[in-house]
Amino acid sequence: MLGLTAETLASESKLPVSTIEALETDANSADAKALATVRSVLETRGVLFLASGGDDAGGAGVRFKHWAEDGSIRPENLNATNDD
Template sequence: MITGMQIRGARAMTGMSIDELAAASGLTPEAIEALEDGDGMGEPGAFLAAKHALEAAGVIFIASGNQDEGGPGVRLRARTSSDDGIRPENLNATNDD
């Protein structure tokens, strides 16, 4: 089970606002705040919805004891070369958004 602190940390790492995570997960902003504050313990479906939305944004949740016997945590998925975007020397009017 993930924690509210992991949700808050993952949201910060991805740069998502509470409103953006709420929209991505199908939850209300108040539900996200409750999860982050630890008040959503009776809502396992809410934790799961937030977890899936954050994983889709590139977050990996780490269970307690998995990394150097530390506590639960989060990290960003490793980027692949296809995630690098357009290199500066390849920028031109055709790929200008």
């Protein structure tokens, strides 16, 4: 989504590359502290984590914060009536 390499993410999170690679293969068995650290780095770079549940947002996932916070139109909602 951001185009980060494991090395870049490791550097920014101050975690070993091996930890980043382990998170990529099996986040369910990952160290909670490492997972929270990586999440914090991603959020700083503009990623918004969406919770699962019965809300109208469509369930769990991720998206860029700027779509959620600045009132801009998401790409899939662009059409001739809102094309400026």
